[in-house]
Each structure stands twice: as C-alpha cells, then as structure tokens.
Amino acid sequence: MPQCDNPFWRFSLAVYAAPGVADECLALQDAQGIDVNVLLFAVWLGSRRVVVTDEHLAVIESTVGRWRGQVVRPLRGVRRDVKARADAADHDIAALRKDVAALELRAEQIEQAMLYGLAAMFDDATVTAEAAIRRNVSLLLAGGTEPVRLIEAARMRASDPIIDRGEAGACV
Numbered sequence: 001m002p003q004c005d006n007p008f009w010r011f012s013l014a015v016y017a018a019p020g021v022a023d024e025c026l027a028l029q030d031a032q033g034i035d036v037n038v039l040l041f042a043v044w045l046g047s048r049r050v051v052v053t054d055e056h057l058a059v060i061e062s063t064v065g066r067w068r069g070q071v072v073r074p075l076r077g078v079r080r081d082v083k084a085r086a087d088a089a090d091h092d093i094a095a096l097r098k099d100v101a102a103l104e105l106r107a108e109q110i111e112q113a114m115l116y117g118l119a120a121m122f123d124d125a126t127v128t129a130e131a132a133i134r135r136n137v138s139l140l141l142a143g144g145t146e147p148v149r150l151i152e153a154a155r156m157r158a159s160d161p162i163i164d165r166g167e168a169g170a171c172v
Contacts, residue, residue: 018153046133
C-alpha cells in the first residue's frame, strides 16, 4: 500500500512553497515536459546524498509513467480547460475547478507515494547533498536551464528534521 504522508511528500510541499520554486517547476513542465514529481524526487534523493543514474530514471519512469499519463495529465488538462472556460461570475464552474484541482493534487500525492516506495533501492553517494542535487537535476534536464530557486530551496531543506519526523501514512 502506498504511503502518501511520507518524508518525500513533506519535503516536496516545503520546497515547492519556497518563493519562485512553483513558477520554475511549472515552466519546466510546460516547456520541456518535465514531470515535476520526478524532478522533486530527484532533488529529494539528492538532498539525501543519492546520485540518480540513467538506470534509476528508467525504473522511476516504469513505476509512474502510466499513472502520470492516464491519471495526472488528464486531470491537469481538465483543470486547465475548466479554468480557460471559466466565467469569473460562475460560482459552479469555479467550484468545479477547485474540486478538479484537489483531485489533481491527490493524484500527484499518490504518484509521489509510488516514488517514495522506490527510495530504498538508492544508495548514498560520497558527495555532498548540494553536489548530488545538482547532478540529479542536470541528468533530468539534460543540460537545460538549471532551476536555481528549486536547488536553493532543496539545499536549505536537506537537513530539516521536521520533514523526516513522523511515520509514513497510507493513502486514504
């Protein structure tokens, strides 16, 4: 059973909420098709001094690719379509958009739980957290523009004991 409330999820919430990080991540998603959850997973692993390899990326993709394609992206598409059609005065459409956004977030949390389930297969490296974060991001973006705010927020959260506190909880 996936564990939705886990250290990776808490890390993602904290990092994504940092100034400018959401905009950076969404720009990478829209311009390059980057899966933000996979990007956050690579950054989280890096914050734990884990260096991701091409082989790891293949396992990650085989784990979440179908979920992302059949659940997360369609929900995102519906949310965006509803937003584009929304009349500011139509409260029913606004309420529907809010409901779909909540479902999309829930689907992303489940994707992150799937990724968290892979964490045990990764080994720590002999590099610093910052070096691992940068290597992982570079591998994912294939030399693209480095998301500076994301890397800085992840570096700041790398040793945050609050994120790791508590047991992982099942998805409900």
